[in-house]
Amino acid sequence: MSTRSLPALIAVVLAVGVLAQEGPELGIEATPEEVAEWDIGIEPDGEGLPPGSGTALEGEPVYTLYCFSCHGVEGEGLLNDVLVGGHGTLDGPAPRKTVGSFWPYATTVFDYIRRTMPYQEPQSLSDDQVYALTAYLLFLNGIIGKDEEMDAETLPEVRMPNRDNFILAWPPQDNE
Amino acid sequence: MPERILEDLEPVAGNGLLHRRLFLKGSAAVLGAGSLGLMTAAPAKELPPWMRGPGRPLSGYGTRSPYEAGVQRQVLAATGTDGAGGSWTPLEALEGMITPNPLHFERHHSGIPEIDPHRHRLLIHGMVDRALFFDMDALSRYPMVSRIQFIECSGNSYLAGLPARPINDTCGALHGLVSCSEWTGVPLSILLDEAGVDPAAGWIMAEGADAAAMNRSVPMAKAMDDALLALYQNGERLRPEQGYPLRLFLPGYEGNMSIKWLRRIKVTAAPSMTREETSKYSDLLPDGRTLLFTYPMDVKSVITSPSPGLELKEPGLYQISGMAWSGAGRIARVEVSADGGATWGEAALCEPVLDKAVTRFRMAWRWNGAETVIMSRAADEAGEMQPTRDAIIAAKGTKFAYHYNGIQAWRVDGKGQVSNVYA
Numbered sequence: 001m002s003t004r005s006l007p008a009l010i011a012v013v014l015a016v017g018v019l020a021q022e023g024p025e026l027g028i029e030a031t032p033e034e035v036a037e038w039d040i041g042i043e044p045d046g047e048g049l050p051p052g053s054g055t056a057l058e059g060e061p062v063y064t065l066y067c068f069s070c071h072g073v074e075g076e077g078l079l080n081d082v083l084v085g086g087h088g089t090l091d092g093p094a095p096r097k098t099v100g101s102f103w104p105y106a107t108t109v110f111d112y113i114r115r116t117m118p119y120q121e122p123q124s125l126s127d128d129q130v131y132a133l134t135a136y137l138l139f140l141n142g143i144i145g146k147d148e149e150m151d152a153e154t155l156p157e158v159r160m161p162n163r164d165n166f167i168l169a170w171p172p173q174d175n176e
Numbered sequence: 177m178p179e180r181i182l183e184d185l186e187p188v189a190g191n192g193l194l195h196r197r198l199f200l201k202g203s204a205a206v207l208g209a210g211s212l213g214l215m216t217a218a219p220a221k222e223l224p225p226w227m228r229g230p231g232r233p234l235s236g237y238g239t240r241s242p243y244e245a246g247v248q249r250q251v252l253a254a255t256g257t258d259g260a261g262g263s264w265t266p267l268e269a270l271e272g273m274i275t276p277n278p279l280h281f282e283r284h285h286s287g288i289p290e291i292d293p294h295r296h297r298l299l300i301h302g303m304v305d306r307a308l309f310f311d312m313d314a315l316s317r318y319p320m321v322s323r324i325q326f327i328e329c330s331g332n333s334y335l336a337g338l339p340a341r342p343i344n345d346t347c348g349a350l351h352g353l354v355s356c357s358e359w360t361g362v363p364l365s366i367l368l369d370e371a372g373v374d375p376a377a378g379w380i381m382a383e384g385a386d387a388a389a390m391n392r393s394v395p396m397a398k399a400m401d402d403a404l405l406a407l408y409q410n411g412e413r414l415r416p417e418q419g420y421p422l423r424l425f426l427p428g429y430e431g432n433m434s435i436k437w438l439r440r441i442k443v444t445a446a447p448s449m450t451r452e453e454t455s456k457y458s459d460l461l462p463d464g465r466t467l468l469f470t471y472p473m474d475v476k477s478v479i480t481s482p483s484p485g486l487e488l489k490e491p492g493l494y495q496i497s498g499m500a501w502s503g504a505g506r507i508a509r510v511e512v513s514a515d516g517g518a519t520w521g522e523a524a525l526c527e528p529v530l531d532k533a534v535t536r537f538r539m540a541w542r543w544n545g546a547e548t549v550i551m552s553r554a555a556d557e558a559g560e561m562q563p564t565r566d567a568i569i570a571a572k573g574t575k576f577a578y579h580y581n582g583i584q585a586w587r588v589d590g591k592g593q594v595s596n597v598y599a
Contacts, residue, residue, distance in 0.1 A: 021319040023366045027300070027308030034309075035301045038440055040389065041381060044449040070256060079256035091464025095575055097455065102466075105449050112451040115389040116286060119257065122387050162466075166458070170395060170469035 046156030054132025100141025189521030259287025264352030305372030428503030
């Protein structure tokens with residue numbers, strides 16, 4: 001080793017010392033109960049769906065009470081987002097993206113309603129109510145029947161009409 | 177003195193664009209002349225009021241001049257709400273590369289939570305060896321890094337180029353969902369390593385502690401590469417609007433993924449397909465199919481001055497100033513045209529030119545008083561060049577709403593009024 005490369009080597013070692021960061025290990029282990037309480041998410045395969053169930057029939061009065069004021073009669077939109085219709089419009093000049101015409105997964109409907117709706121009081125409804133509201137929106141969109149029961153088994157099985165029309169841009173394709 | 181300046185300026189492209197280095201020389205000369213004049217002017221009795229007595233007291237936290245109170249974000253919220261919407265940074269009123277914290281753009285889905293940092297914790301769980309909680313005190317002891325980087329909502333500039341007819345509004349109202357700050361925080365990879373990530377995991381799901389419990393999936397590669405758990409913005413603790421006390425920061429990726437008020441990270445095998453990455457922040461193509469997970473923000477630039485609302489008062493020498501940025505890295509070059517794109521001159525890039533940061537560009541321009549169209553186009557170090565509006569629409573249609581980065585053209589009319597045009 002020549003004397004001239006020594007400082008360079010030291011510089012490299014120092015740089016690595018700065019970059020290879022290590023934490024002080026201050027994380028506190030969470031118990032399975034704590035994790036269960038914190039984990040409010042539903043995965044598209046249904047993981048995370050809680051016990052309970054509901055039908056569109058049961059969902060209708062819940063919708064009228066908690067959702068109608070912003071989303072209108074039968075999800076047709078009022079102050080806020082339209083939740084029904086738009087089927088067959090996505091390839092036209094005036095696409096209407098709704099839960100029914102656009103969303104790829106029924107599990108996302110449950111997840112979203114439970115995490116943040118009704119807008120003024122998120123996470124205030126029971127899981128049965130959320131199943132019933134999910135069923136009601138799917139029924140209004142012609143995706144399930146009025147008596148069909150939605151639960152942890154049946155909801156992930158629901159095939160959304162637009163499901164096959166999504167292209168994953170990640171990971172980036174080399175051949176593009 | 178003025179004659180000398182005229183001699184110094186060399187045309188670099190059509191319709192009055194001038195050599196950039198000489199402009200700096202010229203302006204220094206003007207400055208010199210001005211200060212010489214002051215030495216003999218203004219007898220003592222004509223002192224302005226603020227020189228006749230001591231000013232206001234020292235203060236614990238600064239405020240801007242009342243004369244600047246009109247520089248405001250433009251706010252737009254969903255009907256019936258005051259917290260589901262956005263506020264646009266007034267780009268036309270700002271200079272340099274850093275956005276002042278109170279003017280950083282906002283995009284929230286259920287208002288701004290007021291979080292008590294002593295009660296806030298981050299949970300990392302899912303496909304890890306051990307699920308871990310981190311409180312804010314603990315996080316402050318971890319190694320931190322600081323980076324100056326932009327964040328941009330992928331819906332930014334939609335209004336500037338995708339409506340059927342051009343909307344005439346300020347530069348900030350059209351392009352202001354981008355801001356640039358120095359972000360300081362803990363690399364996420366350190367905490368993920370501590371939890372012990374299962375090699376079969378491919379993604380994380382990040383969730384906020386706002387009323388929307390906003391959540392997005394992020395590829396593990398990004399989480400392990402340069403994802404930051406940001407605690408500080410421009411040196412001070414994050415503002416509540418920017419995620420106080422803790423936000424995720426994903427350099428170069430669409431802003432919606434940089435979850436604010438971060439409470440939970442779940443390590444998963446596959447993306448969680450949240451509402452925010454399916455119903456929203458996905459790109460509808462002309463044929464009705466939709467692209468999911470279009471993360472990087474493409475190279476973009478815009479002239480902030482002159483721009484709509486900043487009229488040119490008379491023909492003469494002006495400085496064109498603008499900003500350029502790219503999610504792919506550094507800005508390599510910005511070109512400016514003052515003749516509707518017929519000829520282009522290279523603008524001066526203001527140092528420092530940083531990775532995924534806003535870069536300020538400047539160019540001297542002598543406006544001859546005639547109507548014309550000015551525009552800028554940027555190229556990044558990855559070799560990508562900002563496309564024209566026509567090229568984007570030919571490739572992607574007009575239904576996609578996100579990730580629009582077309583060249584912005586401003587029309588300057590004979591009176592010096594500036595407006596948005598499609599050119």
